[in-house]
Amino acid sequence: MEDYPRNHAEFDSRFATEVACEEYLFRLRWPEGFSCPRCNSRGGWLTKRSLVMCRTCGYQSSLRAGTIFEGSRKPLSLWFRAMWYLTGAKSGASAVTVQRVLGLGSYQTAWTWLHKLRRAMVRPGRDRLRGLVEVDETFLGAPEPGRHGRRMGRKALIAVAAEARGQGIGRIRMQRVADGKASSLHPFVLSSVEPGSLLRTDDWQGYAGLEKKGYGREAIEVKLTGLTASTVLPRVHRVVSLLKRWLMGTHQGAVSHEHLDYYLDEFTFRFNRRTSRSRGKLFYRLLQNAVVVPPTPYRAMVKGLRGRKQKADHKI
Ligand SMILES: [Zn+2]
Numbered sequence: 001m002e003d004y005p006r007n008h009a010e011f012d013s014r015f016a017t018e019v020a021c022e023e024y025l026f027r028l029r030w031p032e033g034f035s036c037p038r039c040n041s042r043g044g045w046l047t048k049r050s051l052v053m054c055r056t057c058g059y060q061s062s063l064r065a066g067t068i069f070e071g072s073r074k075p076l077s078l079w080f081r082a083m084w085y086l087t088g089a090k091s092g093a094s095a096v097t098v099q100r101v102l103g104l105g106s107y108q109t110a111w112t113w114l115h116k117l118r119r120a121m122v123r124p125g126r127d128r129l130r131g132l133v134e135v136d137e138t139f140l141g142a143p144e145p146g147r148h149g150r151r152m153g154r155k156a157l158i159a160v161a162a163e164a165r166g167q168g169i170g171r172i173r174m175q176r177v178a179d180g181k182a183s184s185l186h187p188f189v190l191s192s193v194e195p196g197s198l199l200r201t202d203d204w205q206g207y208a209g210l211e212k213k214g215y216g217r218e219a220i221e222v223k224l225t226g227l228t229a230s231t232v233l234p235r236v237h238r239v240v241s242l243l244k245r246w247l248m249g250t251h252q253g254a255v256s257h258e259h260l261d262y263y264l265d266e267f268t269f270r271f272n273r274r275t276s277r278s279r280g281k282l283f284y285r286l287l288q289n290a291v292v293v294p295p296t297p298y299r300a301m302v303k304g305l306r307g308r309k310q311k312a313d314h315k316i
Helices: 006-016 019-029 078-089 095-102 106-119 180-194 235-249 257-272 278-291 298-302
Strands: 044-046 051-054 061-062 132-140 154-166 167-177 198-202 216-220
Touching: 006 078, 006 278, 019 044, 019 078, 044 180, 078 095, 078 106, 078 278, 095 106, 106 257, 106 298, 132 180, 132 235, 154 235, 154 257, 167 180, 167 198, 167 235, 167 257, 235 257
Parallel strands: 132 198, 198 216
Antiparallel strands: 044 051, 051 061, 132 154, 154 167
């Protein structure tokens, strides 16, 4: 039974107290009742100290352990507000905006929260796309003079898959890839599209051989058609232009290559639910994922940035 607030007034009254948020999280995490990791029996309750206690053996564990909220000392009610705000904002929000809206003390906290929440925007084991699926790759970055084709320069190359739904677009998947070779593009297709589906791509050699992996493939020789790639593969190109607009608008292009995949996940989360008219349902989905996605400590998030401030992420 999906039980979530339908509107802002309901959200405010339901999650006004920390206890109400904890109880909601508890029910979402253990819909069939607490399952004890020590004695394997069922049944338990929330204590006043935000611990979950096993009815049988008395084992106590933290309500937040193993969720994206683990390690955070901030109240759950504040996290809930961040999630409500983020799922209600049509174009998402930058860390600066989240810091201001929630009155968080530091930019770093807002930045870290957004990244933790982005990790919860992908449901583990989600379904792959099916049916007719357009696949293409694109560079993200400032335009450079000259054509670089599919060779990698300073820009990031991303692969995009978009389901056809009538004349429109169904669900999408996107991911940063190392290059345009089959060794990079095939794994993307395999993880994003159900075998048996019909792929529509251009005639780039990086897609050759997918037929042997269980896919139908329509390879369009863009040059021969005399049309542009955006006419031949209109869905992926529409998605890419929306993505670029979002990165330049909400995030002003300040997204580093290291974190790009998480921004792609946020874009995908919102895009695939764009027809959902219920903000509460988006909030519910995000929270459902948040209790099953393992926590990522801040240290692990900024690993690889080598001391550069996350605020100074280089532009893409
Ligand atoms: Zn137990």
